[in-house]
Amino acid sequence: MGRTTTSARRVVGAATAAALALGASACGGSGDGAKASGGFTYWSMWRADEPQAKVLKAAIDDFTAATGAKVNITWAGRDIAKKIGPAIAANQAPDLWDESDDKVYGTTAAAGQALDLSPVLQLQVPGEDFPVSQVLPAKYFDMLPKDPSGSNHYVIPYEIVTNAMFYNAADPAIAAAMPSPPTDWAGLLKVCDALKAAGKACIASEGEDPWSNALYFDYLLNGAGVNVSQLAADKSGATWDAPAVLTAAQQVEQLVKGGHLIEGYDATKYPTQETNWASGKAAFYMDGNYVTAEVAKQVPAGWKMASMLPPTAKTPDANLIGFASPKRAKNAAAAQKFIAFFLQKKHLAGISTTALNLTPRADIPAPAELADVQKALDAPAVRLGFDGVAGSWLPKVLNENYLDLWHGKTTAAQFVAKCKADQVSYWQTQG
Numbered sequence: 184m185g186r187t188t189t190s191a192r193r194v195v196g197a198a199t200a201a202a203l204a205l206g207a208s209a210c211g212g213s214g215d216g217a218k219a220s221g222g223f224t225y226w227s228m229w230r231a232d233e234p235q236a237k238v239l240k241a242a243i244d245d246f247t248a249a250t251g252a253k254v255n256i257t258w259a260g261r262d263i264a265k266k267i268g269p270a271i272a273a274n275q276a277p278d279l280w281d282e283s284d285d286k287v288y289g290t291t292a293a294a295g296q297a298l299d300l301s302p303v304l305q306l307q308v309p310g311e312d313f314p315v316s317q318v319l320p321a322k323y324f325d326m327l328p329k330d331p332s333g334s335n336h337y338v339i340p341y342e343i344v345t346n347a348m349f350y351n352a353a354d355p356a357i358a359a360a361m362p363s364p365p366t367d368w369a370g371l372l373k374v375c376d377a378l379k380a381a382g383k384a385c386i387a388s389e390g391e392d393p394w395s396n397a398l399y400f401d402y403l404l405n406g407a408g409v410n411v412s413q414l415a416a417d418k419s420g421a422t423w424d425a426p427a428v429l430t431a432a433q434q435v436e437q438l439v440k441g442g443h444l445i446e447g448y449d450a451t452k453y454p455t456q457e458t459n460w461a462s463g464k465a466a467f468y469m470d471g472n473y474v475t476a477e478v479a480k481q482v483p484a485g486w487k488m489a490s491m492l493p494p495t496a497k498t499p500d501a502n503l504i505g506f507a508s509p510k511r512a513k514n515a516a517a518a519q520k521f522i523a524f525f526l527q528k529k530h531l532a533g534i535s536t537t538a539l540n541l542t543p544r545a546d547i548p549a550p551a552e553l554a555d556v557q558k559a560l561d562a563p564a565v566r567l568g569f570d571g572v573a574g575s576w577l578p579k580v581l582n583e584n585y586l587d588l589w590h591g592k593t594t595a596a597q598f599v600a601k602c603k604a605d606q607v608s609y610w611q612t613q614g
Contacts, residue, residue, distance in 0.1 A: 222253035223278035223514035231258040238533035242525045264290045276509040279518040284503040287338045292330040297337035298508040306523040318544050340505035343541040348467045352489035356381045357466050364491045368434050371494050375443040384445035387456040387465035393582035396589050398469050403431035406495030412570035418610040423603035432595035439591045449590040475552040488552035501565040580605045
């Protein structure tokens with residue numbers, strides 16, 4: 184995993200990457216006071232003024248009122264993953280923290296420093312007649328890499344992020360060009376041709392961002408049955424010679440050569456083209472579902488947010504945001520009771536209604552603007568973006584080579600050959 188991406192930076196609701204330093208008082212671990220009250224310490228990735236924090240704070244207050252357990256909460260911000268490792272080493276870590284699945288894995292679980300939270304699945308959801316396992320689909324755990332002990336339950340999700348092509352279903356030009364979503368790549372190109380004829384760009388793209396643009400390639404490979412993680416792990420580079428890989432690159436090339444990317448895309452940075460898309464200058468914008476919150480105040484009245492996966496994609500990608508515990512958490516039982524408490528429908532629904540994001544519970548309706556991505560996530564299986572490729576492979580092998588293809592500087596064949604050569608060199612330097 185280890186995804187240091189635009190998704191990780193902007194992960195939900197237009198939140199910035201600013202973080203609050205964790206003060207000495209926040210590093211008190213689980214002191215005697217917490218033990219005496221049956222409470223626990225909790226560090227959260229959210230700032231106190233963010234909607235997710237408000238939803239969590241309301242549940243914490245209810246939990247204390249219902250159980251008498253005090254929760255020592257620190258709204259730590261996005262710097263939290265940098266603090267957890269040192270805190271664990273100093274035996275000053277919290278009992279509970281939250282972050283995205285890749286940050287939890289990369290900072291704790293991969294090194295065997297995350298507590299196996301599978302016991303939470305057997306806890307009863309308070310006020311509901313079933314255990315946690317019945318409200319959290321197993322597919323969200325099945326996609327995760329396992330820690331050294333073989334567990335993939337080191338994070339219990341309360342929010343889901345997925346990537347798709349977003350568009351305005353109320354735009355007459357889009358409706359005319361696309362009476363129904365295309366079912367194959369040729370169909371998408373026909374939609375793009377019709378939009379071009381009507382004077383509208385097909386795709387808005389932040390041309391300097393390899394992650395969001397390479398999502399097209401990732402989904403095309405998925406549709407062709409190519410696992411990106413397996414592709415990246417081939418030290419010989421031979422997997423790049425598979426015809427399906429070249430075909431996916433050629434399909435990307437068709438967008439570029441067809442003139443279907445918004446004019447000037449190759450010389451802009453976020454949020455230039457997101458803004459152009461929100462103002463109707465292009466039909467589609469590939470990004471995480473948090474984009475709907477980012478542009479909520481920009482889109483004109485009457486905008487109807489919709490989304491679709493690139494044609495041929497078989498499995499939607501997903502990123503989890505959830506709870507985790509250090510392996511040596513002193514008050515793990517109390518923290519786990521809170522996890523089950525928060526997963527009650529009445530509390531978790533706030534992630535949808537207040538934070539305007541997706542939850543893992545199928546019985547909590549998504550915000551209206553995310554109805555399409557919620558339907559996509561109803562698929563029997565989900566996958567990590569880029570199939571969870573870990574480490575430095577993306578920046579060392581794929582990113583710059585993909586941007587050269589995306590900017591029309593190389594052909595599909597040249598892109599594949601360069602990636603193969605760079606991958607062989609990459610693995611030779613990895614020892």
